[in-house]
Each structure stands twice: as C-alpha cells, then as structure tokens.
Amino acid sequence: MQNTNKWLPYLYIAPCLVFLALFVYYPIVENFFYSFYDFSAFSVEKTFVGFENFLNLFKDEVFYIALKNNLWYAVISIVFQVFGGLILAAILEDKLVRLVSGLFRTVFFLPVVISMTVIALLFTFVYNPDIGILNGLLNMLGLENLTRSWLGESETAIFAVIAVSQWQSIGYIMMLFIVAIQNIPQELYEAADIDGASKIRKFFAITVPQVKEMFFVTTLITLTGAFTVFNEPYILTGGGPGNSSEVLGTLLYHSAFGKDQMGYASAVATVILLITLIVSLVQLKVFKTGKDV
Amino acid sequence: MKKLLILSIISILFLSSFAGCSKSSSSTNGKDVVELKFFHRWPNQPKKQYFEKAVKEFEKAHPNIKIKTEAVLNDSYKEKIRVVLGSSTPPDVFFSWSGEFAYNFARQGQSLDLTNYVNEDKAWSDQIIASQFNAFTLDSKIYGIPWSTDGKAFFYNKKIFKDLNLEVPTTWSQLIDVSKKIKAAGLTPITFGSKAPWTISHYIGTLNQLMVPQDVLDKDYDPKNPEGDFSHPGYVKALEKFMELKPYFNKGVNSVDHEYSRELFNSGKAAIGFFQLAEIGLIEPSLKENLGVFNVPGVEGGKGNPNSITAAPEGIMISSKTKHPKEAMEFVKFLTSKEKGIEQLKEVSEYSAVKGTTTEANASKLQQDAINLILNAEQTYLWFDTAVDIKIVDAYLNGTQLMLDGKKSPEEVMKDVRAAAKEVKASANK
Numbered sequence: 001m002q003n004t005n006k007w008l009p010y011l012y013i014a015p016c017l018v019f020l021a022l023f024v025y026y027p028i029v030e031n032f033f034y035s036f037y038d039f040s041a042f043s044v045e046k047t048f049v050g051f052e053n054f055l056n057l058f059k060d061e062v063f064y065i066a067l068k069n070n071l072w073y074a075v076i077s078i079v080f081q082v083f084g085g086l087i088l089a090a091i092l093e094d095k096l097v098r099l100v101s102g103l104f105r106t107v108f109f110l111p112v113v114i115s116m117t118v119i120a121l122l123f124t125f126v127y128n129p130d131i132g133i134l135n136g137l138l139n140m141l142g143l144e145n146l147t148r149s150w151l152g153e154s155e156t157a158i159f160a161v162i163a164v165s166q167w168q169s170i171g172y173i174m175m176l177f178i179v180a181i182q183n184i185p186q187e188l189y190e191a192a193d194i195d196g197a198s199k200i201r202k203f204f205a206i207t208v209p210q211v212k213e214m215f216f217v218t219t220l221i222t223l224t225g226a227f228t229v230f231n232e233p234y235i236l237t238g239g240g241p242g243n244s245s246e247v248l249g250t251l252l253y254h255s256a257f258g259k260d261q262m263g264y265a266s267a268v269a270t271v272i273l274l275i276t277l278i279v280s281l282v283q284l285k286v287f288k289t290g291k292d293v
Numbered sequence: 294m295k296k297l298l299i300l301s302i303i304s305i306l307f308l309s310s311f312a313g314c315s316k317s318s319s320s321t322n323g324k325d326v327v328e329l330k331f332f333h334r335w336p337n338q339p340k341k342q343y344f345e346k347a348v349k350e351f352e353k354a355h356p357n358i359k360i361k362t363e364a365v366l367n368d369s370y371k372e373k374i375r376v377v378l379g380s381s382t383p384p385d386v387f388f389s390w391s392g393e394f395a396y397n398f399a400r401q402g403q404s405l406d407l408t409n410y411v412n413e414d415k416a417w418s419d420q421i422i423a424s425q426f427n428a429f430t431l432d433s434k435i436y437g438i439p440w441s442t443d444g445k446a447f448f449y450n451k452k453i454f455k456d457l458n459l460e461v462p463t464t465w466s467q468l469i470d471v472s473k474k475i476k477a478a479g480l481t482p483i484t485f486g487s488k489a490p491w492t493i494s495h496y497i498g499t500l501n502q503l504m505v506p507q508d509v510l511d512k513d514y515d516p517k518n519p520e521g522d523f524s525h526p527g528y529v530k531a532l533e534k535f536m537e538l539k540p541y542f543n544k545g546v547n548s549v550d551h552e553y554s555r556e557l558f559n560s561g562k563a564a565i566g567f568f569q570l571a572e573i574g575l576i577e578p579s580l581k582e583n584l585g586v587f588n589v590p591g592v593e594g595g596k597g598n599p600n601s602i603t604a605a606p607e608g609i610m611i612s613s614k615t616k617h618p619k620e621a622m623e624f625v626k627f628l629t630s631k632e633k634g635i636e637q638l639k640e641v642s643e644y645s646a647v648k649g650t651t652t653e654a655n656a657s658k659l660q661q662d663a664i665n666l667i668l669n670a671e672q673t674y675l676w677f678d679t680a681v682d683i684k685i686v687d688a689y690l691n692g693t694q695l696m697l698d699g700k701k702s703p704e705e706v707m708k709d710v711r712a713a714a715k716e717v718k719a720s721a722n723k
Contacts, residue, residue, distance in 0.1 A: 040375075041375040041378075041379040124548075127548060129545030129548055130543065130549075148545075149545020149548045150548065151488070151545075151548035152488070152545040152548030152698070153545075153547070237488070237548075240547060240691070241547040241694035241697065241700075242692065242695035242700065242701070243691055244695070244700075254687075257373075257375070257376070258687065259683055259684055260375060
C-alpha cells in the first residue's frame with residue numbers, strides 16, 4: 001500500500017501537468033523552432049533560414065518603435081499602477097476613510113471586471129476628436145489649444161492607449177495591496193501611534209516594508225503585462241497612425257496574420273518570451289523574494 | 294492501486310482514440326448525406342440572415358446536402374481565411390475578394406480550378422457579366438465565381454450643394470474649389486476615416502489609375518515582374534493630389550473609422566464622402582432624395598484613363614481539398630443564380646454580378662444609375678488592397694497614415710513603397 005501511495009500524488013496532478021505541457025510548454029518550444037523557418041499560413045513546406053528572421057527583426061525599425069512603446073508601457077504602468085495603486089490602497093485603508101472605503105473600492109475595481117474590448121470601444125468615443133468627452137472637457141475649461149485627435153496623431157496615440165490601461169488596471173493592483181495591508185499586524189501601527197509618528201512616516205516605515213512581497217508580485221504582473229499587451233493598442237489604434245503605436249504584440253499579429261510571415265512572427269514571439277523571462281529573473285534577484293520575510 | 298493507475302491510463306487512451314474516430318464518420322448516417330462547410334464574411338445583419346435563408350432553401354431543394362455555415366467580419370476574415378485554408382479541414386465553399394487576394398489562393402493550390410464547370414453549364418454561367426470573371430482568372434483558368442459587384446464613387450448631399458449653389462465637380466480642381474466653399478460655410482466638405490486604413494487604399498488605388506498610365510500600373514502591380522518598381526512620378530503626384538483633400542476632411546481622420554465618417558454624412562454634417570456603391574442602401578434611407586453620386590473627377594494632367602472606375606466583384610471559391618466538388622459547385626450555382634441575384638440587392642443591397650438583376654422592381658433610381666456607372670466605364674480597376682501584394686499595401690497604408698499626420702512627405706512614402714516592392718518581387722522570383 002505504501003508503495004502505491006508514492007504514485008498517487010502524481011496521478012492527481014497528471015491531468016494538470018499534461019494540459020500544461022500540451023498547451024503551454026509544447027507551443028513555446030514549437031514556436032522557438034518555427035522562428036528559424038520562413039513560411040506562410042498555407043505554405044506546404046517550411047524553408048529553413050537560420051537566424052535570418054532574427055537578423056531582419058533587429059534591422060526592422062518597427063521593432064524598435066514597438067520596443068520603445070512597450071518600455072513606455074512598462075515605466076508608466078509601474079509608476080501609476082504599482083505606486084499609484086499602493087498609495088490608493090493605503091488611503092482607502094486609513095481609519096479616516098474606512099467608512100466609505102467599500103464604496104471606493106468597488107468604484108476603482110469596477111473597470112477590472114469589464115471586458116477590455118468594451119473598454120477600448122468606450123474610449124474610442126472618449127477620444128473622438130469631434131464628439132469626444134475629453135476634447136469636450138478641455139473646451140469647457142477653455143483649453144481649446146490642448147484639444148487634439150488623441151488616437152490619430154503619432155505623438156499622442158501610444159500614450160492615449162497607455163492611459164486607458166492605467167485606468168483599467170489600477171483597481172486590480174490596488175486590491176492586491178489592500179489585501180497585503182490588511183495582513184499587516186495592527187500592533188505595528190499602534191506602536192507607531194504611541195511614538196507619535198505621522199501618517200506619512202507610518203506609510204514609509206511600516207506599510208511599504210511590510211507589503212514588499214506584494215510589491216514583487218504586482219511589479220511582475222505589470223511588467224509582464226506591459227510587454228505582452230495587445231488588446232488595447234489593437235482595438236484603439238490598430239498600431240497606427242503608421243506604426244507609431246505598434247507594440248510587440250501587435251507587431252507579432254500583423255506579421256503573422258496581416259503579412260502572412262509566420263516565421264518572422266515566431267521570431268517576435270521568441271523575443272517577447274526572452275524579454276519577459278529576463279525581466280522576471282532580474283526581479284527575482286533584486287527582490288530576493290521569499291528569503292528574508 | 295497500481296492496477297487502477299494503469300487501467301485509468303488505458304481508458305484515457307481508449308477514449309481519446311474514440312474521440313478521433315467520431316469526427317470522420319459523422320457525415321454518413323444512413324443515406325449518404327454530404328456535409329459542406331461554407332465560410333463567409335458577414336456575421337452581421339442583414340446578410341447573416343440572408344445566407345441562413347439561402348442555405349435553408351438550398352437544403353430543402355437538395356436533401357442530400359447539408360451546409361454548415363461559419364462567418365467572421367471583414368478584416369478578421371482576411372486573416373482567418375488564410376489560416377483555415379492552410380489547415381487540413383478547410384471550408385469547401387468560401388468567399389473571396391478578387392484580384393491578388395484570390396490569385397494568392399490559386400497560386401498556392403488552395404482553390405479549385407472551376408473553368409470546366411463554367412464551360413459545362415453555359416445556361417447558368419452566361420448570365421453572369423463576363424467582365425466580372427476577369428478578376429478571378431489566372432493564367433486563363435477561372436478560380437472563382439463572381440457573386441456581387443461594387444464600385445467606389447463620391448456621394449454628395451444634394452441639399453447642401455443646392456443651398457450653397459454648387460455644381461457637381463467634373464475636374465479635380467473643381468472638387469477642391471467646391472470643398473473650399475463648403476468649408477467656408479462651416480460644414481465638413483469631405484468625410485473620411487482612416488483608422489482602419491483600407492479606406493486609404495481606395496483613394497490611392499483610384500488616384501493611381503488617374504495619374505499613372507495603364508501599362509506602368511500593370512507592370513508595378515504584378516508581384517512577379519521585377520521591372521515594376523513604382524518609380525513612375527505619377528505615384529508621387531497621386532499622393533500629392535490626395536493630400537490636397539486633407540484640409541477638407543473632418544478632424545482627426547486617423548482616429549475615426551469608416552462607419553463614423555458615414556454617420557457624419559448620413560446626418561448631413563458633411564457634404565461629400567467616398568463610398569462604395571453598395572452603401573447607397575445604407576445611406577439612402579437617411580438622406581432620401583438628397584443623395585447624389587458622381588464618379589471621381591479626372592485630374593488635370595493625369596496620365597491614366599479618366600473614364601474609369603474602381604469596381605470589382607467579390608466571389609465564391611471552392612477549396613481544392615474538398616471531397617465533394619460537384620455538390621459544392623451546385624451550391625455556388627444556386628447562390629449566383631439570377632433569382633438569388635434579384636433577392637440579394639433587395640435584401641442586403643449587394644449588386645449581383647448577374648446580368649439584369651438591378652431593375653426598377655428591386656432597386657432605386659440611384660442604385661440603377663450606380664450599376665450603370667460600372668457597366669459604362671471603359672475600364673474597371675480592382676480594389677487596391679486586393680490588387681497588390683499585401684506588403685506593398687502595408688507600406689502604402691502606414692505611410693499614408695503618417696502623411697496625414699504630417700510626419701511623412703509623398704516622396705518619403707513612395708520610398709518605403711519602392712523598398713517593399715523590391716522585397717516582394719525579389720522573393721517572388723527566388
């Protein structure tokens with residue numbers, strides 16, 4: 001009986017493992033091999049081209065535009081979602097706003113449960129140059145010279161897209177921080193109160209160090225999210241005008257299904273995978289997670 | 294316990310092998326029912342319903358054939374059709390744009406050569422406007438049956454023109470002149486939305502026809518002709534002519550889509566729009582007798598044929614992998630019959646490619662005029678985005694979006710286009 005018990009756990013996790021291997025790891029490996037071939041969706045055979053796809057990719061100026069846009073995505077998301085989310089969470093968990101915090105929590109969290117497609121379509125109306133609420137608001141405030149066609153100009157398009165993501169995701173990150181803050185022992189704050197610490201001092205001396213683990217989780221979520229983003233730019237601008245709001249995800253999509261260069265698209269996918277891998281490895285090192293909690 | 298493990302693994306394997314079987318044997322239950330997969334690009338009403346109805350009628354008349362329909366919209370269709378045709382179970386019958394889009398399937402051996410079917414049943418095939426077959430013919434083999442035909446022209450709001458005392462422009466400079474006056478009156482002269490950039494390609498295709506001689510276009514559009522390098526100065530001029538319209542477009546064209554621009558026109562806020570003739574059915578209900586149509590005016594000094602129109606059929610193709618070519622053809626014939634052609638204009642406002650289907654009985658005066666615009670043109674040109682290789686189109690569209698944004702000059706756009714053309718032609722001749 002004991003002998004069989006050794007196998008039993010593996011049997012239980014087997015379905016999960018099989019599915020994971022089949023639908024996650026196998027495609028990743030397969031994709032890696034595809035990136036060395038040149039083929040279209042209906043070509044019968046694939047031509048081996050070695051590193052040509054990668055060389056072309058590194059020569060492609062659109063790749064650098066996309067990479068730059070992803071970096072903007074990452075930086076802005078860290079600032080607004082992680083830091084902004086933490087500050088929001090700390091405010092909502094403060095004794096002064098505890099009474100109404102339930103309401104605000106819901107308000108901030110609501111965008112998270114709305115489908116990204118719906119939100120993106122909603123924001124095409126917000127950004128509309130003629131009837132959009134954003135330009136309307138600017139006009140009302142007498143800032144006519146700030147009004148512009150937000151999604152239609154290459155300087156603003158990507159930032160207009162990034163802004164939508166911030167609006168949507170900040171509630172999610174905030175919720176994670178709220179959970180983390182609620183786990184902080186109340187005694188720490190009480191002790192600080194007795195010492196006469198100010199709210200800001202308590203925030204930096206107690207809240208921030210205590211939610212460090214969550215910090216790691218949320219930066220990982222936002223960073224990988226920033227490098228794999230697709231829906232928002234695809235629906236809001238389609239990567240345009242020109243290629244100015246292209247991100248790696250839309251570049252992959254356009255190469256694969258627009259220009260029918262499947263091998264090239266696989267190369268883009270491999271690069272995205274490498275970037276996210278490196279990002280998470282660096283974070284593991286920097287945060288030394290799990291070691292000194 | 295160990296036995297249990299082995300038993301369960303075996304049963305899983307066993308079950309999965311069953312799952313594989315069931316798919317292939319499902320179509321033959323009893324009386325040899327043939328199942329055809331039909332893939333089209335209108336999941337939206339009213340066309341979705343039109344096809345559902347047509348399928349039902351066909352199934353009633355042919356009890357031995359069952360048709361399974363699938364549909365995805367426009368841009369997604371362009372992407373998805375390539376993928377499903379490459380798979381091992383492609384749709385038997387599918388829709389296709391004409392020109393390079395269809396040729397691509399033919400060249401890759403994905404679509405069935407229909408020449409024999411067309412020649413066999415003359416009673417049916419002679420009803421179809423002969424010129425419409427050209428756009429599906431590659432190396433004198435017919436790969437698709439034209440289902441609908443459509444063209445592009447300027448639509449205008451007669452009421453605005455009358456109020457401002459304007460004449461319908463017959464030359465490009467008159468068009469600019471008219472636009473100037475409309476703008477002065479505080480209205481949007483020309484409505485346009487280039488967020489989904491295929492709308493750009495229609496302007497460019499049309500202007501290229503007007504500015505560049507036919508033989509040069511043929512050479513340049515052919516993906517295999519290495520001499521066609523897009524170096525004719527008419528291409529830059531065509532883009533410059535397009536940019537002359539920019540001051541008269543609505544605000545922020547890059548951020549609004551075609552549907553929005555049509556609404557601007559529908560609501561009478563814009564005086565002119567560049568629309569497809571099939572859209573008459575969508576616009577006439579709101580503008581009524583105030584809707585007028587004129588062909589793109591000739592450009593002074595243009596080297597192309599001014600009596601031409603961008604007009605091309607859309608058609609139906611059959612997969613080369615189909616197991617039931619006869620039954621599939623039967624269905625295609627049904628969809629492209631005269632009877633269906635008449636219904637189709639009335640119900641979904643698509644002009645049938647069958648002769649004599651646009652009549653007083655089922656079309657407005659304007660729709661009849663519109664179809665005559667196509668029939669009377671000396672030359673018709675394919676939609677630019679389906680006439681040319683996708684990589685060249687891509688360079689054009691991205692470049693033009695940036696040009697509208699003031700980031701690129703026409704000369705710079707053409708530089709990108711030439712580079713793309715060089716790449717396409719090099720890889721086609723490898």
